[in-house]
Amino acid sequence: MIEQASILVAEDDAVARATLTRALEQEGHRVTIAMDGRRALDLLATEAFDAVLLDIVMPEVDGFEVLARMKADPRFRHLPVIVITSIDDVTSAIRCIETGADDYLTKPFDPVLLRARLGGGLTKKRLHDLERRHLEQITDLNYRLEARIEEQMAELVRTGELRRFLPPQVAEGLLSGHLGSDGLERRKVTILFADMVGFTDLSDTLDPEELAEVLDEYLREMTSVLISRGGTLDNYIGDGIMAVFGAPMTMTEEEQSWAAVRAALAMRERAGELAARIRDRGIPADLQIRVGINAGQCMVGVFGSDVLRAYKIVGFAVNIAARLQTEAAPGTILAGYRTYALVRDQVRAERQEPLTLKGAARPVEAWEILGLAGGSSPGGPSEP
DSSP: OOOOEEEEEEOHHHHHHHHHHHHHTTTEEEEEOOOOOOOHHHHHHOOOOOEEEEESSOOOOOHHHHHHHHHHHHTTTTSOEEEEOOOOOOOOOHHHHHHOOSSSESSSSOOHHHHHHHHHHHHHHHHHHHHHHHHHHHHHHHHHHHHHHHHHHHHHHHHTGGGGOOHHHHHHHHHHHSSSSOOEEEEEEEEEEEEETTTTHHHSSHHHHHHHHHHHHHHHHHHHHHTTTTEEEEETTTTEEEEEEEESOOOOHHHHHHHHHHHHHHHHHHHHHHHHHHHHOOOOOOEEEEEEEEEEEEEEEEESSSEEEEEEEHHHHHHHHHHHHHOTTTTTTTHHHHHHHTTTTTTTEOOOOOOOOOTOOOBBBBEEEEEGGGOOOSSTTOOO
């Protein structure tokens, strides 16, 4: 037996109404009667139905109009409608189907066929209702998740733990209210990309636990160098690191370039020390870093959705920095011309052949930063 449903029968003929009502009630359905189209529309607006059996020829408002109004209303668009009429012509049937009717039966109708067609329509509606409820549940869960995230973020702010999950400058800006969701701005910045050469080969020889330990130690060391020299960590990309100088903390272009170059040299030195320590532990690590540095105009600020936001830097200058890092040989630092020009009196450098980089309209002038002028250490006392 078909699962019980609430059926609206819109039919002006008394004999047809009685026949339909009896057949539906015998199947266990609850039947509501409308003797004309206007009454059918009134009932649809006030009661919930699972299907409609609709006659075409009715006083005041005919079945064509009832069907058109139903399918134009989002509340009834998925309500199955079976037209049962004495009008036996193809044009009327096509009009009803094109308007949105699920089926078209002529009088006298076959009760077995009606039962089958009604069962199909009710199954379709129940599947739609189930999908709608699932979507509502998912939406509700999303709202609850967002609320929970907001609560946890508020707790992080209250306890100061936010500083453990974000770069210090970004955390301070958020806590002070200086970095909001509408705080995007155009700014000159210097971007640094660093990549660990040899990590992929190392992953083939180490257990996952050992590999994770090496990567964690490397990221900690490199991040410490960057932050100590005024850089803001933007992202970890596997064993790669992206950092920015000049945002959110304001720095002049000269300060940015000098800080980025010092950081790159110190990272290279620290990477060498780290590789030696790892080898002393019996891990055959031949780790080196390669660095790309570039300066330019970018958009900086808090990007993302209501669920997750992050302080990001976007712009073509970022792409150039990433390409310079990719082109750098292991253990080398490549800087764009503007960065080099602002620090050339303080470093030893060699001009490279212009690089044809993907996305760049013309070759990019690159300089390899060899070290500080006079050979001093990037973190030593003779550093300017």
